[in-house]
Amino acid sequence: MSTSQPPSWPHCAHGADPATDPVGCRGIHVPGHTVCLAHLTDTDRNAYLAGLTPGANIDHRGTTFTEPLLRGLETVLHDSATGIVRFGRARFESATFKGKAGFDSTVFEGDARFESATFKGKAHFESATFKSNAVFHSTVFEDDAWFHSATFKSNAAFRSATFKNNAWFHSTVFEDDAWFHSATFKSNAVFRSATFKSNAAFHSTATFEGIALFGSAVFKGKAWFGSAVFKGEAWFDFAVFKGEARFGSAVFKGDAHFDSAIFERADELGPLVCAARVVLSGATFGGPVTLEFAAPHLVCRRTRWAATAEIRLRYTTVDFAHAVFEYPLTIAAEPAPFVLTDGSVLAEDALVGEPGPEVRVASLRGVDAAHLVLADVDLSPCLFTGTIHLDQLRLEGACTFDTTPAPVGGWRRWPPVRFTKRRVLAEEHHWRATRPGAAQGWDSAEPGTGRTGPLQLAPVYRALRKGFEDGKHEPGAADFYYGEMEMRRHADDIPRAERWLLTAYWALSGYGLRASRALTWLGAAMLLTIGLLMGFGIAQDTPKQTATGTVPPGGGTVVFEIDKDDPKNPAGDRFTGERFEKALNVTLNSVVFRSSGQDLTTAGTYIEMTSRLAEPVLLGLAVLAIRNRVKR
Template identity: 35%
Template sequence: MDMSWRTCALEWCRGAHISDDRCLAHLNREQQRRYFDSLGPGSRVDLRNTEMTPELVKQLNRAVRDDEGRALFGRADFAGARFREFTNFEKAGFAGADFSKAEFEGPVKFEKTILRGRTSFSDVRFGGNVSFVGFTGEEISFRGAEFRGNTRFDRAVFTESEHARDTFAAARFEKSVWFDWAVFKRETRFDATSFGGETFFRRAVFEKSVRFLPEGGFPRNLWFDDAEFLGICGFDGLDFHGYTSFADAKFAEAVVFGRSGFHQIARFDRVRFGGSARFQQVSFADDTCFDDADFEVEERFGPVEGGPMTFRHTKFRKRMVIDIHAEELDCTETAFEEGVTLRAGSASIDLERAVFGKPSMVAGADSATGVVSLRGTDVADLVLTDVDLSKCLFAGAHHLDELRIEGDCPFGSRGRRQILAEEAAWRRKSPEAIRPRRIADLYRQLRKAQEDSKNEPGAADFYYGEMEMRRHSPATPWSERVILHLYWLVSGYGLRALRALATLAALIALVTVGFRIGGFKTTPAFGDTLVYVAQSTVSLETKLTSLPKDLTPFGEVMRLVMRVLGPLLLGLTLLAVRNRVKR
């Protein structure tokens, strides 16, 4: 293999020539000493393709040490060099360096190293653990580098550069890599980078735009806790296979997660999205947390799908359109400051103490979508459309009489009527059940809301529930409870037409028997007596000549009873029919 520089005279060695036709590794000790004595702080070194032992590296550092004891190199060329065992350039300074295609067989330390000018680690092979903790690099490139051990870039500073935005393009990290507290002052891209182990960017700062396009996504756990992204950030089209955390991260500009997939737990709690936050067509397979997050300018979230998702205490500053298909959706104390249109295909949506600053709508995407709680929520500006309310808790909701319920919104059922989850819990004698009097108040407010929406049949069910709770409440006076029991018994609170008719028929039959026994001074035929009692119900005079004209005092009393109770029961029947068919 021909070299463009003078190489060692040994046929099998391609190390750069130093003296006497030998490379540094093949000089004798005296020749090596003279070479090192010729160097000083800022000296240029050319050790391309040279085999470097830990002792040679130690002597080299000592040869270019300045008065402060820091190794200070001029331009250093280690292209193709092979570093045996442990390599230590800790606290060294380079005025540009080339390590391209070099091979480090053991652990490497570049801690607190300063790399000025262009520095290349392209296609380098790091066989052991590598530490660049606290180093500063200008135009530095790790394109195609391979890191076979754990790698640390904690507190590293990548200074601004026009030529190094692809710093880690096609690099390969086989084990864990740390960028905790690192500062990227340049535009940075991780194109085709391979992350084989856990990846840490905790408290890292990206001052310019950054884009992650790693090969195969992130196969292991990923941490961006407390990271700051001051420029545009791209994570679109990625697969996050492990636990992923952006907890307490800050995005000053736009961030894109479009078409990404999170296969395990994903955390975005307390994240501040200062710019646009794109989560279109994202899938979350496991628990996902956006608790206490702050969306300052974004106006759309979704469509996304996945497992349980939580937005507890989250703030949406602009009017939002949210499209989520998740197993569960928890929006406890979520603030929609300018309102929201929430379309959810979730088995349960918790809106307890949520804040709707402007008119809002929650719509179900399918029949399985259900709201489970509106406790403590001001629902004056809320519309519920096509959501299951059979498990929804309303106790503590504000302005419940102004809640609008549209479309197919089924409640729980008891017999033929709709009931609230609070009543169902009370009937089950649940320890968390509230008192009947309070349940009656809920029914009263929801009845008004249904009446204002011209939904009379729905309002009728809530009226029935209200009366039921008043009848069973210990706080209701006993006299009123007696009346309510009778009202329920004879007509189902004026809502059961068949019950009222049955009561009327029973009354007519009973009075007919009474008239036969002692209502007339003589005993008429049963059929004539029945007709007479029925006519008395509607205050009609009988035309039957076969009936006696004179009534006994007992008969007069029964006739008076029928003239009072008959029209009353007939009126209750008509009222029940009206309540069911009125629109």
């Protein structure tokens, strides 16, 4: 109330000063007197208190209570039969309580009104029972406020209340609506194990400046936290939401913990902004739900969905390890800021400094991916080992994987190491980074992610390859086939002879996927063949045919025997233009598995036979590699 505006009730006016305080004491007149309870004479006060009985209605609006004065009032309202203090209708609007205000185990049988009251010391309402409305609108608690194990049987209204120190509501029972909208908690707010049997409203910019603890709380009606601001950590672990849970436009500047929380009927959670982590590990969603978060981290370890769900994210890295769902579940990146129901855009000021709105999946270990859909997410850091039915994972939009490192090193001593770019799993990065003599550029694993090797990665690559093939994405499938073959080549349980064969397959053509490598080998083989033919295979001269005639005695028949000289080994200058042309002709015909008809030496014949076997194979590997890259 304004210091210059008198209250609406007849007030005491004790200590009024026209210059400094024209209103004076605001305490309401005690019945039959013209002053408040605090300024009655001792005789008049004792007479007034003597007329009160347990359960009496009292009205001490604007009165200032010291500890002795409040204790004296409670003494006369103490019921000796039950051992508790009983108020009827209690009106303490705009009252001021100096020192400790002790209402522990008190029963308020009528309305308890504390609007605009100020508690300068600790306010104790532990185990108190409010049988009618409890109104604490705009009340200021300057020290701890204790409502531990209190019971509110009707409305509990704390709208715009200010808790400057800790607020303790653990194990409190709210049997009707609980209104905390626009309340401010400047220190810790503890609602652990509280029970909200009807609606709970913490919306309209309710502010929690310390830790907000709602662990094991039970919300049986609607739980409204829309536009609430949590400046410290918010804990909803093991909380139970039996009705709607509304967190639209809520802002969490610390971690938001929903560990093992149960959402029985919540159809949406968000959109909300969290500057740290949203933790849903162990939480359970009983019905179809849409989750909308703008947060750097979302942890969904062992989270359970009993119906369809859609998770729309911004700026987020998702840990989805061991999540459980039996119905379609979608994790999608939201390209633009979330739009609220009123058409306004959700402010993301708490995320200033984050690298970008991209969504990354950190782990899918232990997930049954048969019903999982990923849309426009970055899978470069994702751990896939242990994922079930990975071949049925659906990837929509621009889902990206990690790639091989870029060329590293310099030319001062050694040429740079070059890796052909392909999709690789983060776990292959981690494995290669731990190998002795590993090249630079492979990323090491984060602590606690565990170690995997070729034996574990080969089936992962195989499943992803199958999934891409089923989706008619052959270039992507080719990358995963390459990864699968790489893991088989390095696996310890593969027989050595098979590993040698795989090594040769890799060296010659990159498992039939590197056309440039096969063409390089083909070119090298052709050059070698040409060189060998020029040096040893092409005969010195073209052999001349000879005819020898023999006349048998007594006859005129002449028989000619045609013979051809053996090709002679070359001598003199072997590397001439004419010999190059002949060698090139033989080599090109060998590539297409044809004979050139050129006269060759014995060594040349074997050279041609070898080239007619090797070079068509290399050409076929190059064609196969090109086909694997353009096939649809």
